[in-house]
Amino acid sequence: MAETCQLAIIGAGPAGMAAAIEAAGLGLSVVVLDEQAAPGGQIYRSLEKQPPAGRPDLGEDYDQGRPLLEAFRESAADYRPQSQVWEVTQQRDIHFQADGAVQHLRAEHIIIAGGAQERPVPIPGWTLPGVMTAGAAQILLKTASLGARHAVFAGSGPLLYLVVWQYVQAGLPVAAVLETTPLANYRRAAPSLPGGLSVPSYLIKGLRLIADLKRAGVSWISGVEDLRADGEKALEAVSYRKGSRWRQIETGHLFLHQGVVPDTNLTVSLGCRHTWNAVQACWHVERDIWGGTSLDGISVAGDGGGIGGAMAARLQGRLAALSAAQRLGVLSAEERDRRSRKSLRILTREGRTRKFLDILYHPRDRFRRPPDDQTVVCRCEEITAGEVRAAAALGCQGPNQLKAFTRAGMGPCQGRQCGLTVSEILAQAHGTGVADIGHLRTRPPLKPVTLGALAACKKSRG
Amino acid sequence: MFTDLIADREKTVTIRIDGNAHTVTAGITVAAALLSVGVRRFRETPAGNSPRGPFCMMGVCFDCLCVIDGQPNRQACMTTVRQDMAIDTQSGAADLDPFGHSGRGDA
Ligand code: FES
Numbered sequence A: 001m002a003e004t005c006q007l008a009i010i011g012a013g014p015a016g017m018a019a020a021i022e023a024a025g026l027g028l029s030v031v032v033l034d035e036q037a038a039p040g041g042q043i044y045r046s047l048e049k050q051p052p053a054g055r056p057d058l059g060e061d062y063d064q065g066r067p068l069l070e071a072f073r074e075s076a077a078d079y080r081p082q083s084q085v086w087e088v089t090q091q092r093d094i095h096f097q098a099d100g101a102v103q104h105l106r107a108e109h110i111i112i113a114g115g116a117q118e119r120p121v122p123i124p125g126w127t128l129p130g131v132m133t134a135g136a137a138q139i140l141l142k143t144a145s146l147g148a149r150h151a152v153f154a155g156s157g158p159l160l161y162l163v164v165w166q167y168v169q170a171g172l173p174v175a176a177v178l179e180t181t182p183l184a185n186y187r188r189a190a191p192s193l194p195g196g197l198s199v200p201s202y203l204i205k206g207l208r209l210i211a212d213l214k215r216a217g218v219s220w221i222s223g224v225e226d227l228r229a230d231g232e233k234a235l236e237a238v239s240y241r242k243g244s245r246w247r248q249i250e251t252g253h254l255f256l257h258q259g260v261v262p263d264t265n266l267t268v269s270l271g272c273r274h275t276w277n278a279v280q281a282c283w284h285v286e287r288d289i290w291g292g293t294s295l296d297g298i299s300v301a302g303d304g305g306g307i308g309g310a311m312a313a314r315l316q317g318r319l320a321a322l323s324a325a326q327r328l329g330v331l332s333a334e335e336r337d338r339r340s341r342k343s344l345r346i347l348t349r350e351g352r353t354r355k356f357l358d359i360l361y362h363p364r365d366r367f368r369r370p371p372d373d374q375t376v377v378c379r380c381e382e383i384t385a386g387e388v389r390a391a392a393a394l395g396c397q398g399p400n401q402l403k404a405f406t407r408a409g410m411g412p413c414q415g416r417q418c419g420l421t422v423s424e425i426l427a428q429a430h431g432t433g434v435a436d437i438g439h440l441r442t443r444p445p446l447k448p449v450t451l452g453a454l455a456a457c458k459k460s461r462g
Numbered sequence B: 001m002f003t004d005l006i007a008d009r010e011k012t013v014t015i016r017i018d019g020n021a022h023t024v025t026a027g028i029t030v031a032a033a034l035l036s037v038g039v040r041r042f043r044e045t046p047a048g049n050s051p052r053g054p055f056c057m058m059g060v061c062f063d064c065l066c067v068i069d070g071q072p073n074r075q076a077c078m079t080t081v082r083q084d085m086a087i088d089t090q091s092g093a094a095d096l097d098p099f100g101h102s103g104r105g106d107a
Helices: A014-025 A066-074 A134-146 A158-169 A183-192 A203-213 A264-270 A309-327 A331-362 A385-393 A399-405 A420-428 A451-461 B030-036
Strands: A003-010 A030-033 A079-080 A082-086 A095-100 A101-112 A117-118 A131-133 A146-148 A151-155 A175-177 A226-231 A238-242 A243-251 A254-258 A261-264 A272-277 A284-285 A299-300 A377-378 B002-004 B012-018 B021-025 B065-068 B071-077 B086-088
Touching: A003 A014, A003 A131, A014 A030, A014 A066, A014 A101, A014 A309, A030 A101, A082 A101, A082 A175, A082 A264, A095 B065, A101 A309, A131 A134, A131 A299, A134 A151, A134 A158, A134 A254, A134 B030, A146 B030, A151 A158, A151 A238, A158 A175, A158 A254, A183 B086, A203 A331, A261 A284, A299 A309, A309 A331, A377 A420, A385 A399, A399 A420, B002 B030, B021 B030, B021 B086, B030 B065, B030 B086
Parallel strands: A003 A030, A003 A101, A030 A079, A101 A299, A131 A254, A151 A175, A151 A254, B012 B086
Antiparallel strands: A082 A095, A095 A101, A117 A261, A146 B002, A226 A238, A238 A243, A272 A284, B012 B021, B065 B071, B065 B086
C-alpha cells in the first residue's frame, strides 16, 4: 500500500518552503519532495552550507533567504531531498525516485512548486561545449565556487546582470557583456512604470548594479541584434552583430540568458489547463488567486505557474497552503480569507511592478524563432529550425503532430529546451497565434527512471 | 577552463574520469568536478556524434549525461561526487535513451 499524507508539496524553493511552513503550522501532515540535495530552490541554492572562506560575495538578495530556510528546517514538514518526481496522476498519486528506488505517495492535496527554468536561447552553435546558460554559471559559483575567466555573457534580463556582478565581485575578468535588449522595449515598457514619483526599488537596484559594472571596466556592448557561437569541437569564439556589422570575440565560455520561464512539464502531463501568455512569451497554468488549477486538489505556487520572482513565490506558497487547509476542513473559509488579506494585497502590488520588467526584457523575435534554417532547436534530437518549417509546409499543424514528422520533443529533455521554440515557429509559419498552435504534451516519466526500477514498479502496480 | 576560487580545499575526494585519477572538491556535483579539471566534452550525441557538455546545470537539458559507476545516462549535474567514483564520458554508441523509449546501441 502506498504511503499517504494530507498535503504533498513538490519543490523546496521559496514557494514550496513557505507553503510547507504554513501548512505544517496548521497541523497538516506535510511531505515535501525536492530533487536537490538541500532546500532553497535555484535562488537560494547552497545558501545553507557554511560559506567556505574565500567564497565570493553573492549579494544581499541571496543572503535574505536564510530566515526562510531556517523556518523550513524547524517546521514539522517531512522533507525528502533528492526525490525526483516522474509522475503525478489526477487521483493525486505521486511516483518518485529516491535512493535509487521507486516510491509512491498518495496525497489529499498537492501543491506543485517546481519553479522556473531559463528560456532556451536557440542561436547558431549553442550546442557546443563551452556554451552554457548564465544560470549555470551562477550555479557553479554558488555550489562549487567555480568561475571562468574571460567569459562572454550575452542576452538580456536581471539574472544576467546579477551573475556578471557576482563574477566581478569574485575577481573574475569578464571579456564582454553583449546586451540584446531591444531599444524599442524601453519605450514600450515606460507606460507600465508604476504611477506617481516612486520608482520601484528593484529598478534602482538594477540600474546601480549596471552602473557598478561599467565603472568596474566591464566591456558593455548594448544594442546587440544577433549572436553566434563559433567553434569546431567546442566553443572558440562568439560573434555578434550590431546594425550590419559583425565582430568576433575569442573565448572558451559563453553564458546565454533571455529570461526565465515556468517549468510546465508536470502540470501539462497532469492535464491542467494552460494558456499562452504573450507578454512573458510562455505557457501559464490556469490558476485562481489561491493557486488552484483546473484539477481538484492540485495547486501551483511560485514561478512554475508564471514568473513573479522570489517574493511573489513565497506569498503564493502561503496562500496555496491556506487554501489547501480550508479545502481539507482544517480552516474555515472566513479564517482563510482573514489570514490571506495582507498577502493578497502585497501580491497585487508585486504584480504591477512585474509588468514593467516583462515588457522591458521581452526577448527579440530571433532568439525565440531562429530565422536561420540551420540553427538547432531541439538539442536532444538535433532538429533544426528549417526542419520544423519544412514540416509546417507539409501541413504539420502543431507540436504533437510534429513528432510524427521529426523527432523534436521526443528526447530525454522532453521538450524542455525546444517546446516553446517549436510552437512559436509553427505559429509563425501558419500565420496564427501560439495559443492556436498549442503546446507539446509531455508524458510520464518526466525524469529518467532506470529500467529495472520501472519494471519493478509496474509489477507492483499490477 | 573553470577555476576554483578557493585556494586550499580541505575536503577532497579522488575520482576516476575515463580511467584517470583526479582529486576534486568534496560535495560538488559530478558536472562541476569534471569542469574543474578541464573536461568540456561529456558525451557525443547518438544522432550526429556532436560533442556536448553541460548547458543548464539544473537538470533540465540532459546534455551532461555520462556513465557513472557503470550506469549510463546519469545526469552529472544532479549527482554528487563520492570517493572512488568512476565516471566515463559517453560516446554516441553508448547513448541509451534514459527513458528506455528507443534503446539505441549496446552500452
Ligand atoms: S547540465 Fe542540463 S541536465 Fe545537467
